[in-house]
Amino acid sequence: MSGQYQKNAIAIDFSELSLKAFERAINVANNYGATLLLVHVVDTKSFGSIAAYDLDFAEKLMKESNTKLEELKSKAEQAGVSKVEVVVKEGSSKKILIELPDVDLIVCGAMGTNQIEKMFIGSVAERIARLAPCEVLIVR
Template identity: 40%
Template sequence: MTKQYHHIQVAVDGSKEADLAFKKAVAAAKRNDATLEILHVIDTRSFQNVSSFDSQMVEQVSADAKKKLQDYYDTAESAGVKDSHYAIEFGAPKEIIAHQFPQKHDVDLIVIGATGLNAVERILIGSVTEYVTRTADCDVLVCRSTETA
């Protein structure tokens, strides 16, 4: 028996692994005729260390993320994904990727890269991917290879 997915979420952060996860999510969305939710989370904790909080910095990070997400969206659309959306969320990536966003969007598959950009967080408090695979309520596909599905 083969599971059919209807709402696929892919978490992207600009890393090589996230790009691979995106490619696999596009292939899965096409195979399943599923909605593709492209998600980027801006970790608000990274702004706590800035002594003079600057709203322009947040706006710049958001603008950069929006441009990258638009590129992902355009790629998904040109690859034949019929229904895709992108979202920028602010907060703790682990909770948003594993719980908040999937619950809000009825996600039944999360696609995520094996590692992301933040090596310091991975060393100090554990990886986002590890947390998502351990705690998410839906299926999780962790992308490790260069195969596109």
């Protein structure tokens, strides 16, 4: 089946809900024959004091995240998704996720790993739902 969802992004922060959203994104990609874009954002503003001690911290996180996403890519391909892409970016996940080019659907967990932001629906999910130029699926 092909249709309106040709390129779907899944926001991965490796939390339990993002991994549940990943499973849902696989199903949607398979149902629509869509490309699945696995996106992880290393939120550099959240570890400013660490960077003062370890200048390579962001680079290490980027490399580790890329390795984990490659594992998820293999899992998606084994589940039948024919085209899977991996993107690891540095910056604000709230900004990067709503600015992904040519995406028809963004799938994300209702809450991520940020402890303070867990008090609400999840500020990243809420912002994506309000500002994304495409449809959004929030998974609980």
